[in-house]
Amino acid sequence: MRVPFRSLLVLAVTAAVTVPSAAAGQAPPPNDRTPLSVTGVGIVEARPDRAEVTYVVQRLARTRNAARGAVARRSRLVLRRLRSIGIDPLSIRLSEVDVSRRSARRKLEKPFIASATVAARTQRVGLAGRMLDLGPRAGVDTRGPEYELIDDLAAREQATTKAVNAARRRAEAVARGLGRAIVGIRSISLDGSSGGGFDSQLGSVPESTAGAGGPSIPTAPGTIRVEASVTVVFELAPSGG
Numbered sequence: 490m491r492v493p494f495r496s497l498l499v500l501a502v503t504a505a506v507t508v509p510s511a512a513a514g515q516a517p518p519p520n521d522r523t524p525l526s527v528t529g530v531g532i533v534e535a536r537p538d539r540a541e542v543t544y545v546v547q548r549l550a551r552t553r554n555a556a557r558g559a560v561a562r563r564s565r566l567v568l569r570r571l572r573s574i575g576i577d578p579l580s581i582r583l584s585e586v587d588v589s590r591r592s593a594r595r596k597l598e599k600p601f602i603a604s605a606t607v608a609a610r611t612q613r614v615g616l617a618g619r620m621l622d623l624g625p626r627a628g629v630d631t632r633g634p635e636y637e638l639i640d641d642l643a644a645r646e647q648a649t650t651k652a653v654n655a656a657r658r659r660a661e662a663v664a665r666g667l668g669r670a671i672v673g674i675r676s677i678s679l680d681g682s683s684g685g686g687f688d689s690q691l692g693s694v695p696e697s698t699a700g701a702g703g704p705s706i707p708t709a710p711g712t713i714r715v716e717a718s719v720t721v722v723f724e725l726a727p728s729g730g
Contacts, residue, residue, distance in 0.1 A: 531651025534712035535644040537636035540617040544607040549599035556603035621706040648717035673724035680718040
């Protein structure tokens with residue numbers, strides 16, 4: 490029996506529509522994870538572990554040599570007194586003596602001025618008061634003390650831990666608000682750590698103990714701020730997924 494051509498065409502189209510596709514069953518499920526980038530910051534306060542005081546030695550004289558000699562003698566006096574209170578000689582830096590004429594137009598009794606600086610550092614931060622007191626007693630001006638945090642590894646580690654915890658808490662808050670959960674981490678980037686200035690909340694100022702051989706000038710090193718930041722890219726997915 491011959492089948493009309495039109496019937497054959499209808500059977501072919503029907504077969505093409507009803508045959509399931511093999512590739513459709515192999516398609517991967519859609520990725521429902523959403524990236525979330527969060528930056529956390531951690532700050533800790535650390536006690537400084539080094540103090541520096543600078544002494545400015547200046548003298549006037551009638552001749553260049555006289556001015557230079559006066560500054561050299563006064564500088565040696567400062568050096569001796571620094572060593573006498575326990576400052577390591579290797580932590581003392583003496584600049585070259587500079588001599589100049591004060592004025593070329595006026596006649597002055599002492600036309601030449603000589604100057605030099607002595608910078609002293611110590612990890613015994615408690616000596617800063619005695620270092621300051623040394624200046625006026627030696628007849629020189631003082632600058633400082635300036636405090637620094639040299640061994641900052643422990644403080645940086647604490648600041649980094651705080652930064653990571655802050656990033657995690659913030660990401661969890663976002664996930665809860667979206668009805669999602671943190672299911673993974675894509676990347677972590679440390680933006681670096683930095684030491685800030687001195688905290689305004691200084692420690693208690695000690696009383697003068699000059700009569701007992703201690704510092705007559707009070708000092709309060711306070712704290713130094715150490716900050717760290719970290720950027721974490723989390724992966725969020727629907728809760729329970």
